[in-house]
Amino acid sequence: MRIGVLTGGGDCPGLNAVIRAVVRKSDTRNSRVVGLRNGWKGLLDPSPMDLDSKMVSGILHVGGTIIGTSRTNPFKDASGPEKVLKNFKLLRLDTLIAIGGEDTLGAASKLYDMGLPVVGVPKTIDNDLAGTDFTFGFDTAVSIATDAIDRIHTTAESHNRVMVVEVMGRHAGWIATYSGIAGGADVILVPEIPIDLDEVCDLILRRHSRGKSFSIVVVAEGAQFAEKPGEKGTLILQEKQTDEFGHVRLGGISQVLAKAIEHRTKYETRFVVLGHIQRGGSPTAHDRVLATRFGVYATDMVHQGDYGKMAALQGNRIVAVPLAEATSKLKTVDPEIYNMAKEFFG
DSSP, rough: OOOEEEOSSSOOOHHHHHHHHHHHHHTTOOOEEEEEEEETHHHHHHHOOOHHHHHHHOOOOOOTTTTTTOOOOOTTTHHHHHHHHHHHHHOOOOOEEEEEEEEHHHHHHHHTTOOOEEEEEEOTTTTOOOTOSSBBTTTHHHHHHHHHHHHHHHHHHHHHHEEOOOOOOOOOOOOHHHHHHHHTTTTTOTTSSSSHHHHHHHHHHHHHHTOOOOEEEEEEEEEOSSSSSSSSOOOEEEEEEEOOSEEEEEEHHOOOOOOOOHHOOOOOOOEEEEEGGGTSOOOOOOHHHHHHHHHHHHHHHHHHOOEEEEEEEETTEEEEEEEETSSBEEEEEEEOHHHHHHOOOO
């Protein structure tokens, strides 16, 4: 069996661990693995690379992806899907393992309906993919953000400042919520709940009235100010240009928020944008193990012909869930977890 493998969307700690697992497991099944470079581009403009055990040796702990990634959308052009199916045959592939998030696996689900024998592996640091309790890369991003918050605590306390920390999270505030809880943030702001500036400033003022001289605010990049009570406002953007899946480039909410907090509370306020630091570097032990489990399970799925599904973590077990189900909606922050976090605000 010839197995194609691609990594799509944003890079993420643990991608190489999945690739390694697929190759090593395939070796035991006398199958060959072909790396398709740069996401779906690898089937639109093929530049394949044969992967063997020697090539994946030593990559378990390495961040990024050895086969490259991109945000290429095979459905952007009308001829894209047919090119994918044609090149899949020209490369003499029997099956495909697509590693990615909502966009990559959403495309995989559509292509499966068109006859592509594909299996998915869930990857997104935002942890917003339905059907799986956790995605690999999330634990690493939370660990990096928590470490940053710990460090920011000391400078905030030394200078008696309010510090606003911006973390990733376009539609879901999982990183903000988990890192905020772990880092002891005084306010956590997520895309799921419009920002009430009065409430944020009241929490900070209440905290300072108790003798505290500093505060930490963690905000997800996709959080929005409420224009009216109960309504969301406008996203803060770096630029209006969209990628091939229609996503704008977010960034800047922390700067706007810091300025507003300082204006209202009169406390000196600074902001920090963690950005792509959350994506880079070595995956945590948890993500290495999870990514390996996903890779092994996905390889078993293709050998069993269990196509149109995604390897997923449910409880402590890896199971197969339909791609259509996994990409039908975003997994937003559990209100129970966020409400628990609110107990420690202010």
